[in-house]
Amino acid sequence: MIVKSRVESLELQILRILNARMNLSPKEYSNYLYLEKGYEGEVIFDRTMEEVEKGFLVMNDLLLEHGNTKFQIDSLFISKILHLFEVKYFEGDYFIEGDRWYTNNGVEIKNPLQQMERAESLLRRLVRDLGFNINIESTLVFVNPNFYLYQAPRNLPIIFPNQIPRLLHNLQKQIAPIKNTHTNLSDRLLSLHSHDSPYKRLPEYNFEKLKKGIACSHCHTLNTIVNRKTLICNSCGKRENIHEAVLRSVRDILLLFPEEALTVNMVHEWCNSIKTKKPIRNTLIENFTLIGSGRSTHYIPKNE
Numbered sequence: 001m002i003v004k005s006r007v008e009s010l011e012l013q014i015l016r017i018l019n020a021r022m023n024l025s026p027k028e029y030s031n032y033l034y035l036e037k038g039y040e041g042e043v044i045f046d047r048t049m050e051e052v053e054k055g056f057l058v059m060n061d062l063l064l065e066h067g068n069t070k071f072q073i074d075s076l077f078i079s080k081i082l083h084l085f086e087v088k089y090f091e092g093d094y095f096i097e098g099d100r101w102y103t104n105n106g107v108e109i110k111n112p113l114q115q116m117e118r119a120e121s122l123l124r125r126l127v128r129d130l131g132f133n134i135n136i137e138s139t140l141v142f143v144n145p146n147f148y149l150y151q152a153p154r155n156l157p158i159i160f161p162n163q164i165p166r167l168l169h170n171l172q173k174q175i176a177p178i179k180n181t182h183t184n185l186s187d188r189l190l191s192l193h194s195h196d197s198p199y200k201r202l203p204e205y206n207f208e209k210l211k212k213g214i215a216c217s218h219c220h221t222l223n224t225i226v227n228r229k230t231l232i233c234n235s236c237g238k239r240e241n242i243h244e245a246v247l248r249s250v251r252d253i254l255l256l257f258p259e260e261a262l263t264v265n266m267v268h269e270w271c272n273s274i275k276t277k278k279p280i281r282n283t284l285i286e287n288f289t290l291i292g293s294g295r296s297t298h299y300i301p302k303n304e
């Protein structure tokens, strides 16, 4: 049973919008790709685990803290044992020398096992401090079939793509009734989950300098045109109702500029390809609350 589902991180959502509208530096771009790939891998992992998840309390993407140290968990399966999963979508060939991990070109990368062990040790202390006595088992799962790790010692807590059926089989065997302690633990962890604010580590951007247009919902490029009531993507062919597309654009503006007043003019300029302001005003009126009048008119999300 999924207690906490996975959503794209704010950082990934914002970098995806920015990538279509400005030139990210090589470092920012590689961070963006890393997040995009990471999420893709986690989605594959979630799909794979669907057949066993009913037997566990499943918490995805937890951001916890112990002793002022933050740590992140890709997936936690709660039952008699706590199963912590670190998921990687590495592609290509890698090799290990001692504790060090390298890509095929000899570029050293962060040792993912150490990253996982750190999370496990912090989680162990946190769980103990919360008053629970429960064992933790951690597994590093590689989900990309085009991944190969040379010189990997045996007996590392690693699951390679072709071993995933075995992992599922082992988990299946461990399924036992969920007890109150397990539910209590998942409630406690959920209440301690913190929301990460990515705004400080994002590239600098401002409304004026970003490229304008409506991004495609599928491939995220700005290579779109509006034909009557349909947005058409010239890159991938995706078609979308214009109201949906405007609403998506508004959500993007709110993500990028949470502090700014949302106005019809702003959305009109952002979308760039809609001739009259009428469909924009209609979309805003339908989905947002109008505040103020005259020049100070702006819109806020309905639940605020």
Ligand SMILES: [Zn+2]
Residues within 6 Å of the ligand: 216, 217, 218, 219, 220, 221, 233, 234, 235, 236, 237, 238
């Ligand atoms: Zn597209």
